Amino acid sequence: MTSTALTLGVTALTVLSVTGVGLLAVRGRVRSVEDFIAARDSVDRGTMTATVVASTMGAWILFSPAEAGAAFGGLPAVLGYALGSAVPLLCFVPVGRRIREVMPAGHSLTEFAYARFGPAMYAFVLVVSVFYMFVFLAAEMTGIAGALSLVADVPLWQTSALVGGFVLVYTVYGGLVASIVTDTVQTLVVLPLLAAGFGGAVVALGGPAELHATAVAAEPTLLDPGFRPGVEFGVYVAVAILGSNMLNQGMWQRVYAADGDRALRDGLAVAAVAVVPMVLLAGLFGVAAAGLGLTDSGPASVAFFLVLEAAFPTWVTVVVVALAVLLVMSSADTMFNAIASVVTADLARLLDRPDERRLWTVGRGLTVVVAAGAVVVGAQGYSVLELFLTADLLAVAVFVPFLAGLYTPRLSGGGALAASVAGLAVGVARFPPLRGPLTALPGASVLPAPSFLASFLGAAVVATALTALAAAVGDAGADLETLDREVRRLDDPVADGGEEEEDGR
Amino acid sequence: MSAVGATAFAALVWGSVLLVAAAFVYVAGSLLAARAG
Numbered sequence: 001m002t003s004t005a006l007t008l009g010v011t012a013l014t015v016l017s018v019t020g021v022g023l024l025a026v027r028g029r030v031r032s033v034e035d036f037i038a039a040r041d042s043v044d045r046g047t048m049t050a051t052v053v054a055s056t057m058g059a060w061i062l063f064s065p066a067e068a069g070a071a072f073g074g075l076p077a078v079l080g081y082a083l084g085s086a087v088p089l090l091c092f093v094p095v096g097r098r099i100r101e102v103m104p105a106g107h108s109l110t111e112f113a114y115a116r117f118g119p120a121m122y123a124f125v126l127v128v129s130v131f132y133m134f135v136f137l138a139a140e141m142t143g144i145a146g147a148l149s150l151v152a153d154v155p156l157w158q159t160s161a162l163v164g165g166f167v168l169v170y171t172v173y174g175g176l177v178a179s180i181v182t183d184t185v186q187t188l189v190v191l192p193l194l195a196a197g198f199g200g201a202v203v204a205l206g207g208p209a210e211l212h213a214t215a216v217a218a219e220p221t222l223l224d225p226g227f228r229p230g231v232e233f234g235v236y237v238a239v240a241i242l243g244s245n246m247l248n249q250g251m252w253q254r255v256y257a258a259d260g261d262r263a264l265r266d267g268l269a270v271a272a273v274a275v276v277p278m279v280l281l282a283g284l285f286g287v288a289a290a291g292l293g294l295t296d297s298g299p300a301s302v303a304f305f306l307v308l309e310a311a312f313p314t315w316v317t318v319v320v321v322a323l324a325v326l327l328v329m330s331s332a333d334t335m336f337n338a339i340a341s342v343v344t345a346d347l348a349r350l351l352d353r354p355d356e357r358r359l360w361t362v363g364r365g366l367t368v369v370v371a372a373g374a375v376v377v378g379a380q381g382y383s384v385l386e387l388f389l390t391a392d393l394l395a396v397a398v399f400v401p402f403l404a405g406l407y408t409p410r411l412s413g414g415g416a417l418a419a420s421v422a423g424l425a426v427g428v429a430r431f432p433p434l435r436g437p438l439t440a441l442p443g444a445s446v447l448p449a450p451s452f453l454a455s456f457l458g459a460a461v462v463a464t465a466l467t468a469l470a471a472a473v474g475d476a477g478a479d480l481e482t483l484d485r486e487v488r489r490l491d492d493p494v495a496d497g498g499e500e501e502e503d504g505r
Numbered sequence: 506m507s508a509v510g511a512t513a514f515a516a517l518v519w520g521s522v523l524l525v526a527a528a529f530v531y532v533a534g535s536l537l538a539a540r541a542g
């Protein structure tokens with residue numbers, strides 16, 4: 001086991017370095033609440049690629065893909081995970097362009113939900129989106145705290161407080177701008193570390209031929225691309241990732257931050273290409289761990305670290321600790337600011353012409369609250385997998401009706417909400433984690449067998465079909481051209497004393 | 506269906522490592538070009 005003091009020292013050095021970069025780079029660049037939560041039209045294509053990669057690739061890539069490879073179906077499960085991680089980024093190319101067309105001055109997905117569908121659908125989207133983002137954040141903090149506890153016996157609360165506290169410092173100060181700047185630095189460090197680390201690991205384990213022979217000898221299905229449980233896992237995890245990412249405010253913020261359609265398209269497309277091998281390689285560690293028999297005695301979720309301890313000297317483990325901390329920080333700052341931005345943008349609409357100073361206070365105060373919650377949850381060592389799957393199911397049921405509102409004026413708020421709720425009901429009926437509570441209900445015996453694949457696909461298919469039906473039979477007559485008028489910009493010139501222009505836009 | 510062959514597996518592994526490295530080169534190159542421009 002690696003020394004606790006050494007691991008804590010490396011973690012502290014990593015978080016201090018990133019925080020220093022964040023604070024120095026944003027000095028004088030955040031002049032308004034608009035900059036704090038939108039950073040509109042400021043990001044070129046290289047930075048766009050970096051910030052999307054850093055935001056979406058958290059420390060989960062060191063846990064979940066390896067677990068999928070080791071325990072949920074080998075190579076096809078890993079391939080599904082890898083391709084599924086790229087699909088939402090590719091979907092955001094056309095969807096992001098449409099978001100910028102329909103609501104060019106917007107800030108958040110909930111702002112769009114309210115303007116397009118009204119309060120009921122807005123409330124549903126708000127709950128699903130914030131729930132998903134907070135679970136993602138809690139999972140990241142839990143993951144890094146668990147990883148450092150595993151490799152160096154670091155107490156959970158120390159890791160959680162150290163990482164969460166420093167991310168909070170630069171996120172409260174620089175908002176989205178600080179998140180994007182640090183994402184860029186983190187990606188420039190993480191990508192070569194991953195390439196060298198994974199390449200070195202393969203060589204240290206005897207090369208691909210040796211790994212292949214070991215895996216096939218241990219369990220031939222590990223490398224069978226047609227292995228049915230693995231294919232099923234690959235399909236439902238891809239659907240789950242798609243739904244949850246389309247409701248990820250961090251992605252919507254970056255759509256607005258791109259400095260044009262080309263930066264949006266190129267940044268997202270290259271990020272999509274980059275995340276596939278990252279997830280694939282991480283997942284193959286799980287296949288290797290299972291092939292080597294390392295997961296027979298330990299949990300599959302730490303397969304990556306089991307291989308690490310088996311094949312590498314201590315100093316490599318220390319480098320991986322720094323890598324994991326960077327991965328967590330780049331996702332945590334995104335979520336801190338994303339959750340705060342949703343509420344800040346909504347308050348700007350709900351309050352009666354709040355002055356900018358008040359919105360600043362709210363935005364920064366909310367960032368502190370979200371960070372404190374994440375630190376506390378991360379220090380508990382909970383298993384967040386079921387919460388993650390529940391958040392994914394909610395998102396899968398709502399993302400199609402929600403995004404359809406960008407394209408068709410015929411879909412009403414009631415139709416979108418009904419399609420979402422019906423999709424959710426079908427998903428819940430087949431959702432394995434909820435089968436226990438459901439059996440207590442009358443008539444539960446007629447429910448079909450629980451299955452993640454049926455749950456996620458059922459939710460998506462039913463929500464999509466009912467969205468199409470609602471748009472076909474109804475005609476809400478929404479005017480997509482005027483939605484932008486519902487948006488209040490947050491960088492209005494504010495006169496001394498906080499008085500604003502009459503219309504507040 | 507049977508397991509993928511050793512050659513395909515090696516291509517998957519080394520191709521992935523190269524793609525990650527290529528993504529780094531793209532990001533670094535774009536950032537340098539943006540700074541120079």
